[in-house]
Amino acid sequence: DIQMTxxxxxxxxxxxxxxxxxxxxSESISSYLNWYQQKPxxxxxxxxxxxxxxxxxxxSRFSGSGSGTDFTLTISSLQPEDFAIYYxxxxxxxxxxxxxxxxxxx
Amino acid sequence: xxxLQESGPGLVKPSETLSLTCTVSGGSVSGYHWNWIRQAPxxxxxxxxxxxxxxxxSTNYNPSLKSRLTISVDxxxxxxxxxxxxxxxxxxxxxxxxxxxxxxxxxxxxxxxxLVTVSS
Numbered sequence: 001d002i003q004m005t006x007x008x009x010x011x012x013x014x015x016x017x018x019x020x021x022x023x024x025x026s027e028s029i030s031s032y033l034n035w036y037q038q039k040p041x042x043x044x045x046x047x048x049x050x051x052x053x054x055x056x057x058x059x060s061r062f063s064g065s066g067s068g069t070d071f072t073l074t075i076s077s078l079q080p081e082d083f084a085i086y087y088x089x090x091x092x093x094x095x096x097x098x099x100x101x102x103x104x105x106x
Numbered sequence: 107x108x109x110l111q112e113s114g115p116g117l118v119k120p121s122e123t124l125s126l127t128c129t130v131s132g133g134s135v136s137g138y139h140w141n142w143i144r145q146a147p148x149x150x151x152x153x154x155x156x157x158x159x160x161x162x163x164s165t166n167y168n169p170s171l172k173s174r175l176t177i178s179v180d181x182x183x184x185x186x187x188x189x190x191x192x193x194x195x196x197x198x199x200x201x202x203x204x205x206x207x208x209x210x211x212x213x214x215x216x217x218x219x220x221l222v223t224v225s226s
Contacts, residue, residue, distance in 0.1 A: 001169075034212035043202055043216035044151065055214075087151055091210045095168040098151040 002026050002090050006099035013078055013104065021073045021102045023088035028068045032092035035064055035073045038085045038101075047086075048073065078104075108133040110203050110217035118197075118224050124190040128203030128217055135159050135179055139206045140186045141213060142177065144199040152199075156209060157186055166209065193224045 003026040013019050031051045036044035046055045048064040061076040088099040114126035142154040155167035157177045167175050179186040200221050204213035
């Protein structure tokens with residue numbers, strides 16, 4: 001299985017901050033990298049697919065970059081509703097695997 | 107708008123079979139991949155497997171669960187189902203159903219999730 005490792009595991013930030021979350025794959029996954037946001041008691045919500053494509057309806061303050069094994073999710077100016085857990089996911093091979101999550105706290 | 111809804115028992119005894127159904131509304135089960143994903147309490151996400159239906163159903167399972175797992179589809183009811191046998195406490199989790207157009211695409215629609223607890 002491809003292992004996905006996110007860093008940091010948790011992050012404290014303030015409204016208006018710019019934050020970056022990193023995801024590293026144990027081997028190259030080309031551009032098959034997606035990001036989800038999960039709020040307590042809710043299903044994950046797709047934010048970004050194929051490294052950098054913004055899902056419809058997702059604010060433009062979210063962006064993604066990277067290739068091969070190293071990827072980042074950036075939130076340019078944190079809003080109160082952005083405090084959540086973020087997961088990366090690879091869909092390059094079966095089984096699809098997720099990172100362990102990054103908890104973004106106030 | 108596609109909507110998914112999981113249903114099934116919230117409590118299963120150890121060694122028994124966990125059975126869940128996902129009902130799809132607002133679209134057909136044909137032509138898409140229908141997945142099960144789970145999340146143990148306070149933990150991350152684990153992909154369980156998918157079924158793809160286009161005239162006939164094809165499946166792909168997480169090797170870690172394959173020996174205990176069956177995913178099937180009922181096109182007449184626009185539903186797909188999960189059966190996980192010989193469960194233990196380690197199978198306690200919120201189970202989600204989700205859709206992707208191709209297996210390598212992200213999950214664009216999710217159910218709300220249902221908590222299944224394995225306990226005697």
